[in-house]
Amino acid sequence: MTTLLPEPVLAPADNWLALTLSEQERHEVALLATQLAYTAPRLIDDPLWVEAARELSCRLPRRLQEVIRAYRHDPGEDGILALRNLPVVEEELPLTPAVPDSVEREATVPAAIAALIALNLGEIVAYREEKFGALVQNVVPVPGRETSQSNAGSVPLELHVENAFHPHRPDFVGLLCLRNDRTRTAGTLVTSVRNTLDLLPERIVEVLGQPRFRTAPPPSFGSGDSGPVHPVFSGSPADPNVRVDFHATEALDEEAGFALTALRDAFLRTARTLVLQQGEMAFVDNRVTLHGRTAFEPSYDGFDRWLHRTFVNLDNRRTRGQRPGNGSVLV
Ligand SMILES: O=C(O)CCC(=O)C(=O)O
Numbered sequence: 001m002t003t004l005l006p007e008p009v010l011a012p013a014d015n016w017l018a019l020t021l022s023e024q025e026r027h028e029v030a031l032l033a034t035q036l037a038y039t040a041p042r043l044i045d046d047p048l049w050v051e052a053a054r055e056l057s058c059r060l061p062r063r064l065q066e067v068i069r070a071y072r073h074d075p076g077e078d079g080i081l082a083l084r085n086l087p088v089v090e091e092e093l094p095l096t097p098a099v100p101d102s103v104e105r106e107a108t109v110p111a112a113i114a115a116l117i118a119l120n121l122g123e124i125v126a127y128r129e130e131k132f133g134a135l136v137q138n139v140v141p142v143p144g145r146e147t148s149q150s151n152a153g154s155v156p157l158e159l160h161v162e163n164a165f166h167p168h169r170p171d172f173v174g175l176l177c178l179r180n181d182r183t184r185t186a187g188t189l190v191t192s193v194r195n196t197l198d199l200l201p202e203r204i205v206e207v208l209g210q211p212r213f214r215t216a217p218p219p220s221f222g223s224g225d226s227g228p229v230h231p232v233f234s235g236s237p238a239d240p241n242v243r244v245d246f247h248a249t250e251a252l253d254e255e256a257g258f259a260l261t262a263l264r265d266a267f268l269r270t271a272r273t274l275v276l277q278q279g280e281m282a283f284v285d286n287r288v289t290l291h292g293r294t295a296f297e298p299s300y301d302g303f304d305r306w307l308h309r310t311f312v313n314l315d316n317r318r319t320r321g322q323r324p325g326n327g328s329v330l331v
Pocket residue numbers: 139150151157162173175187188189291292293307309
């Protein structure tokens with residue numbers, strides 16, 4: 001599969017679920033996040049800290065909880081929830097990290113914001129094999145990784161469902177922007193099966209619903225062998241779930257290959273660019289929405305683009321067998 005993405009042509013949409021916090025709400029989130037950041041043991045991955053975060057997440061401003069609840073019920077056509085005016089303050093940020101597999105360990109206010117909101121949406125989770133199982137991960141450009149198809153790169157990143165190869169994919173991916181790139185134009189590409197299905201001929205939809213595809217693990221999982229054969233579409237034929245990564249999914253026969261190419265073309269037609277600026281957080285419903293990233297120019301001067309990434313599941317019971325001690329990390 002080619003890894004070259006055309007520049008997206010569509011303007012950002014405004015029909016996804018969204019909330020811009022008022023100054024009062026921003027202040028309330030800042031107080032909660034500061035309280036959490038200073039809660040012992042001040043270590044994000046410690047179960048005691050996660051417990052405190054879960055409890056405090058119930059005190060997020062009411063309008064924020066309402067929009068999260070609506071999104072949990074139905075993620076909308078685009079599968080996106082966009083939150084703006086969160087209390088991320090440039091003067092309080094350290095330099096953007098520039099090392100591979102960068103994660104947050106010690107609690108900070110931005111990490112606390114990401115955790116509070118993720119825990120209000122559902123259960124925060126991570127994968128032991130990826131970035132040491134850290135619950136709050138850094139999406140930052142890394143020197144030498146410019147052309148990699150990972151979140152450390154700065155070339156266009158192909159549209160994908162997060163961890164498409166994995167039997168337990170996260171239900172949601174949360175991205176909180178601490179800093180955008182210098183030109184403030186780097187963006188997350190998003191597109192959903194809900195607004196793309198109608199563009200596909202019936203036979204293609206049928207083929208995509210058959211187990212004629214296989215997906216390899218991403219570089220963040222140390223790559224490796226592809227998982228089992230799987231369909232791209234599953235569930236309701238009228239409103240299916242989607243499982244594909246256009247860099248890592250291969251079709252196992254010619255007709256399936258044709259269907260995969262047609263699907264990618266259709267997704268590129270419906271893709272939009274969600275440009276996250278400082279203090280903006282987006283959730284992507286990983287069951288119906290694909291994401292990718294536009295190209296940007298890193299400078300490696302400490303002021304590069306920096307996102308905190310978190311994964312959220314709705315039903316921890318479903319993965320109990322993969323989470324030792326009923327913790328947050330899938331093995
Ligand atoms: O950089 C982005 O906007 C998204 C990168 C990505 O796909 C990820 O971190 O999972």
